[in-house]
Amino acid sequence: MTRVVVLGDSAATRYFLRQGLSIQQLEFVGLATGPDRERLAYGFEYGSAASRFKGTVEVGADAVVLAGRYGRGGLRHDTIPFLDVAAPAGEPVEPDVVVLAADWDRPLPGWLTESAPRVVRFGRPASVAPEAVVVPPAVGWAAEEIAAAVRPLSAVAAAAVVAVGGGSGADPDRASALAARGGAAGAVVSPWPAADGVAGVTVVDGAERAVATAVLHLAVEEPVEAAAVVRRITSAARRTRLDVRPGPAGGADALGSADALVDASAVTAAGRSVVVPFHCDVRTLEAALACDLATGLATWA
Structure with missing residues (x-):
C-alpha cells in the first residue's frame, strides 16, 4: 500500500x-x-x-x-x-x-x-x-502527449493549442503571464515542451469550465497523412490517458472521464500542418494525473 x-x-x-x-x-x-x-x-x-x-x-x-x-x-x-x-x-x-x-x-x-x-x-x-x-495542466499535458505520438512520423517544428474552458481563476501568475506574453484580455497562456528545442504554447480563455474543448495545431517538417496520425495517437492511448473515439465526439462525452478524448473523425493533415481536436474534463484528468504520480505509474513524468 x-x-x-x-x-x-x-x-x-x-x-x-x-x-x-x-x-x-x-x-x-x-x-x-x-x-x-x-x-x-x-x-x-x-x-x-x-x-x-x-x-x-x-x-x-x-x-x-x-x-x-x-x-x-x-x-x-x-x-x-x-x-x-x-x-x-x-x-x-x-x-x-x-x-x-x-x-x-x-x-x-x-x-x-x-x-x-x-x-x-x-x-x-x-x-x-x-x-x-x-501536476501538469490538463490541456497542455494532453497536447504534449499527442505531439509526442506524432513525432515518430515527422519532427515537430512548432505547436500551439487553442482551448475554451481550460483556465484557472485561482492562478496567482495569471496577470503576470498576460503582461509578459501580451495575451488577450481574459486569456491564460502557458508553455509546454512539444519537442526537443520546441516549446508549444497553450492559449485558453480564462473561464473555468468542467470540460475544455481544444484544437492542437502542429507544424511538422515532413508531410503526413491523417490516418497515420490517428494510428499513432491510438497506439499511444494504450499506455497513457488518451481516449481516441471514431467520432463525432463532443465535450459531453469527456465529462467525468479521466482521459483526454481525441475526436479521430476531425483529425486533419494537409501538407506540413496537422490539426487534432480533443476534449478533457480538466479537474478529473488532473486528479487522475496526480493519482498516477502517487502510485508511480506516471510514464510521462
Missing part, C-alpha cells in the same frame, strides 16, 4: 481523494484542511460536475468519515484522520506521498517528512516544498 497525506482543501484535492479511493494501492492516512471543515463535506459530496459522491460524508472533530457504495468494491467505510501540521509530532504518520493543494503555503513539519515521501503539488511550483512534482 502507498500511504498518502493530503494537505489543503481545494476542488483539486477533493477530486484527487474521490479518485484515489478507487485505487487499491492508495491508503489515505491524513488530511489537513482549513477551519471550515463543513466546506470539505459539501464540496466532496457536490463538487463534481459529472456526478455526486455515492455515499455519505461526516466530518467529526478528529476525522472525516466516508461511507457508501463508492470507489472499489461494494459497501465501504473509510476514516481519514485530520492532521494539524502546526502541532508537535504525535503518532507517526510516515506517508509515502504528500499531496499539496495549489494554495498550500506552510512549511512541511519534520515529523511528516522524515519518511522521505514523494511530494506532489497541484498548481505552479512554489517556495514551499520546491522539490514537489507539479
Whole structure:
C-alpha cells in the first residue's frame, strides 16, 4: 500500500481523494484542511460536475468519515484522520506521498517528512516544498502527449493549442503571464515542451469550465497523412490517458472521464500542418494525473 497525506482543501484535492479511493494501492492516512471543515463535506459530496459522491460524508472533530457504495468494491467505510501540521509530532504518520493543494503555503513539519515521501503539488511550483512534482495542466499535458505520438512520423517544428474552458481563476501568475506574453484580455497562456528545442504554447480563455474543448495545431517538417496520425495517437492511448473515439465526439462525452478524448473523425493533415481536436474534463484528468504520480505509474513524468 502507498500511504498518502493530503494537505489543503481545494476542488483539486477533493477530486484527487474521490479518485484515489478507487485505487487499491492508495491508503489515505491524513488530511489537513482549513477551519471550515463543513466546506470539505459539501464540496466532496457536490463538487463534481459529472456526478455526486455515492455515499455519505461526516466530518467529526478528529476525522472525516466516508461511507457508501463508492470507489472499489461494494459497501465501504473509510476514516481519514485530520492532521494539524502546526502541532508537535504525535503518532507517526510516515506517508509515502504528500499531496499539496495549489494554495498550500506552510512549511512541511519534520515529523511528516522524515519518511522521505514523494511530494506532489497541484498548481505552479512554489517556495514551499520546491522539490514537489507539479501536476501538469490538463490541456497542455494532453497536447504534449499527442505531439509526442506524432513525432515518430515527422519532427515537430512548432505547436500551439487553442482551448475554451481550460483556465484557472485561482492562478496567482495569471496577470503576470498576460503582461509578459501580451495575451488577450481574459486569456491564460502557458508553455509546454512539444519537442526537443520546441516549446508549444497553450492559449485558453480564462473561464473555468468542467470540460475544455481544444484544437492542437502542429507544424511538422515532413508531410503526413491523417490516418497515420490517428494510428499513432491510438497506439499511444494504450499506455497513457488518451481516449481516441471514431467520432463525432463532443465535450459531453469527456465529462467525468479521466482521459483526454481525441475526436479521430476531425483529425486533419494537409501538407506540413496537422490539426487534432480533443476534449478533457480538466479537474478529473488532473486528479487522475496526480493519482498516477502517487502510485508511480506516471510514464510521462
